[in-house]
Each structure stands twice: as structure tokens, then as C-alpha cells.
Amino acid sequence: MQAILFDMDGVLYNSETPIEGAPETLEWVRRQHIPHLFVTNTSSRGRAPLAEKLLRFGIPATADAILTPAVAAADWLRASAGGPVALFVKPAARPEFDGLPLLPDDAETGARYVVIGDLQDAWDFRTLNRAFRLLQSDRQAALIALGMTRYWQAPDGLRLDVAPFVAALEHATGRKALVFGKPAEPFFRAAVDRLGVPAAGVLMIGDDLEVDVMGAQGAGLKGALVKTGKFRPADRETAVAPDAVLESIASLPEWWRQAQ
Ligand SMILES: [Mg+2]
Numbered sequence: 001m002q003a004i005l006f007d008m009d010g011v012l013y014n015s016e017t018p019i020e021g022a023p024e025t026l027e028w029v030r031r032q033h034i035p036h037l038f039v040t041n042t043s044s045r046g047r048a049p050l051a052e053k054l055l056r057f058g059i060p061a062t063a064d065a066i067l068t069p070a071v072a073a074a075d076w077l078r079a080s081a082g083g084p085v086a087l088f089v090k091p092a093a094r095p096e097f098d099g100l101p102l103l104p105d106d107a108e109t110g111a112r113y114v115v116i117g118d119l120q121d122a123w124d125f126r127t128l129n130r131a132f133r134l135l136q137s138d139r140q141a142a143l144i145a146l147g148m149t150r151y152w153q154a155p156d157g158l159r160l161d162v163a164p165f166v167a168a169l170e171h172a173t174g175r176k177a178l179v180f181g182k183p184a185e186p187f188f189r190a191a192v193d194r195l196g197v198p199a200a201g202v203l204m205i206g207d208d209l210e211v212d213v214m215g216a217q218g219a220g221l222k223g224a225l226v227k228t229g230k231f232r233p234a235d236r237e238t239a240v241a242p243d244a245v246l247e248s249i250a251s252l253p254e255w256w257r258q259a260q
Contacts, residue, residue, distance in 0.1 A: 001201060001202075001203050001222065001256065001259055001260065002034075002035070002197045002198075002201035002202070003034060003035040003036060003195045003197045003201060003202045003203070004029060004034055004035075004036040004037075004202070004203050004204075004205060005036070005037055005038075005039045005188075005191055005195075005202060005203070005204040005205065005216070005221070006026075006036060006037070006038050006039065006205055006249075007039060007040060007182075007204070007205060007206035007207060007208070007212050008038055008040040008042065008050070008054075009040065009042060009152060009153070009207075009229065010152070010153055010206070010207030010208070010226070010228060010229015010230050010231070011205055011206060011207055011226050011228065011229060011249050012026075012038075012054070012057065012059060012249060013053075013057055014153055014155070014228070014229060015153070015154055015155050016155065017155070018057040018058070019228050019229075019248060019249060019250075020248065020250060021248060021249055021250025021251075022057065022058075022059065022249050022250070023057065023058030023059050024250070025249050025250060025252050025253060026059045028252075028253045029252075035195045035196070035197060036065075036195075037065055037066070037067055037191055037194060037195060038050075038054070038061060038065055038066045038067070039066075039067045039182065039187075039188075039191050039204070040066065040067075040068055041068070041069055041146070041147030041149045041161070041162070041181045041182050041211065042068060042118070043068065043069055043070055043089055043090075043093055043117035043118045043146035043147060043162060043181070044089075044090045044092065044093060044117070044118045044119075044120060045090065045092035045093055046068075046070065046092060046093050046094075046095045046096045047063035047066045047068060047071065047096070048063050048095070049092055050063075050066050050068070051063050051065075051066060067187075067190065067191050067194070068096070068146075068181070069117075069145075069146035069147040069180040069181025069182075069187070070089065070093050070096040070097070070117065070146055070180075071096055072180040072181065072186075072187055072190055073115060073144055073146060073180040073181075074096050074097050074100065076180065077097070077100055077113060077115075078099065078100065082101065082112075083101070083111075083112025083113060084101050084102070084103045084110050084111050084112050084113075085097065085100050085101060085102050085103065085111065085112070085113045085115060086102075086103045086107060086111035086113070086114045086115065086131070086134050087102055087103075087115050087117075088114070088115060088116045088117060088119060088127065088131055089115065089117035089118075089119070089146070090117070090118070090119060090120070090122065093117055097115075103134075106130075107130075107134065108130055108133040108134060108137065109133070109134065109137040109138070110134075110137075110138075111134040111135075111137075111138065111141050112138070112140065112141060112142065113141065113142050113144055114131055114134050114135055114141055114142070114143050114144065114169075115144045115146065116131065116143070116144065116145055116146060116162060116165055116166050116169065116177070117146040117162060118146070118147075118161055118162050119165075120159070123165060128165060128168065128169070131169055132169060132172050132173065135169060135173045135175065136173060142178055143166070143169055143170065143173065143175050143176075143177040143178065144177065144178050144180065145162060145163070145166040145177040145178070145179045145180065145181070146162055146180060146181055147161070147162050147163075147179070147180070147181030147182055147211075148162065148163040148166065148177075148179050148181070148182075148183060148184070148211070149161040149162055149163055149181075149182070149208065149211050150163045150164060150210075150211075151164075151230065152229075152230060153207075153229050153230040158230065182206075182208075182211045182212060182215045183210065183211045183212075183214060183215025183216075183218065184215070185215075185218060185219045188204070188215060188216055188218075188219035188221060189219060192219075192221065199219060199220035199221050200220055200221070200222070202216075202221045202222065203221070203222045203223075203224055203243070203244075204216035204221050204222065204223050204224065205224045205226060205246070205249065205252070206223070206224075206225065206226070207225070207226050207228055207229030207230050207231050208229075208230060209225055209231075209235045209238060209240050209242070210240070212225070213225050213240055213242045214240050217240075217243070222243040222244075223242050223243055224242055224243060224244035224245070224246055224255075225242040225244070225245050225246070226245075226246045226247075226248055226249055227245065227246070227247050227248065228248045228249070244259070
């Protein structure tokens with residue numbers, strides 16, 4: 001093991017509550033000079049607010065050390081041929097898309113790209129239907145998913161994430177979404193490229209067996225599951241075999257030393 005990718009929500013904190021031992025483990029990682037990145041499917045805010053949140057929990061990180069689906073999607077949109085973009089993301093995530101030709105928030109036609117992020121309580125029938133109308137009005141319009149996470153652990157219980165809304169639009173339009181973020185292989189490859197080590201030497205640590213562990217393993221990385229966040233004991237009864245199972249992120253230094 002040469003480098004680490006850290007999922008954030010459910011690994012370093014649960015929503016607004018820090019997970020015990022996270023700052024100490026990250027300090028250990030820095031002292032050991034282990035290359036690492038924070039790789040999150042969070043699409044409700046941009047990297048700057050995410051870095052501020054980490055710092056609030058005692059984890060210093062620069063925006064450059066955080067990779068999100070919005071960053072990957074915006075990079076791809078800037079590099080592609082271009083065309084109007086309809087954004088379905090929270091205001092806090094919009095700065096990642098600066099410089100792109102954005103459609104007004106009430107447009108129902110004219111999009112070349114329809115980008116779906118985590119709108120949480122802002123989802124309603126009208127909003128979802130507007131995304132559907134944008135896709136139906138132009139057969140060339142591409143559906144873009146900011147991650148395909150099904151649900152996450154909120155303070156009041158589990159909550160729907162991006163995937164169920166993307167699935168609804170895929171079902172209604174008969175089109176497949178282009179996925180930026182976990183568990184899409186190119187997203188893990190982009191993270192590995194930034195670390196500059198071979199994929200097989202990278203450990204992805206997450207609380208989502210499918211999106212984090214299976215996704216990482218599918219891209220040639222190792223996948224470790226933490227028993228925090230959305231982890232449920234039933235997760236262990238599935239066919240996915242994590243390369244490591246940690247009680248929490250606090251157990252990482254000890255596991256790492258034994259694994260070397
Ligand atoms: Mg997570």
C-alpha cells in the first residue's frame with residue numbers, strides 16, 4: 001500500500017458530527033508522508049466549503065486535495081465541444097461550473113447537457129419534470145450524473161442521494177447517464193493519476209460497500225470498508241469482499257502497519 005483515498009461522509013464525519021479519531025488518523029497520514037486525496041460523491045457543495053468543513057473537524061486540507069464529481073464533470077464539460085448546460089445542483093456547488101454556458105433556472109429547452117446533483121429537499125415534481133423536459137426536447141442532450149450514490153446517512157436517518165433521481169430520468173427517457181464520480185471507473189483512475197502511484201498500491205476507504213469498495217476494486221484499487229456512516233451489519237452478508245474491514249477510521253494506522 002502506497003497511497004490512500006478517503007471517502008468523507010461516513011468516514012471522517014457523519015453529516016455535521018465528526019467521527020472520533022479522524023483528525024488523529026489524518027495527522028498520522030501526513031506525518032508518514034502517505035500520498036492521499038479526499039474523494040467524495042458530495043455534490044451539494046463545492047470544494048472550498050468542503051475544505052472548510054474538514055478544517056472545522058480538525059483536518060487541514062486544501063481544495064486541490066478534494067476530488068468531487070462536480071470537478072470531474074466540469075473539467076470534462078470545459079474540454080468537450082461545449083453547448084448550454086442545465087444545472088440541477090445546490091447553489092453552494094455552482095462555483096465549480098464557473099465559465100460554462102449555463103441555462104437559466106427555469107429553462108425547459110435548449111440544453112446540450114443536463115447535470116444532476118444532490119438537490120435534497122429542493123427536489124420536487126416540477127424540478128424533476130423540468131430535467132425530463134430538457135432531455136426530451138433534444139435527443140442529443142446528455143444526462144450527466146454527479147455520482148451514483150443511492151443513499152446516505154443523515155442525522156435523521158437514511159436519505160436518498162443522486163442515483164434514484166438519475167434512474168428516474170433514465171427510465172423516463174430511455175437514455176443512460178454519463179456518470180462522474182464513484183463508482184465510475186474513470187473517476188477512480190483520475191484520482192489515481194493525481195496520486196502518481198499504481199492503482200494496485202492505492203487503498204480506498206469508504207462506508208459504502210458498493211460505491212466505495214466495489215467501485216475501487218473494479219478499477220484495480222484495494223477497497224476498505226469502515227463500520228461507520230451508512231454501514232449496516234447486513235452489508236457483510238453480500239458477495240463483495242473488502243480488502244479490509246475497519247471498526248472506524250481510527251483503526252487505520254494499526255491496520256496499515258500490520259499490512260505493510
Ligand atoms: Mg460515504
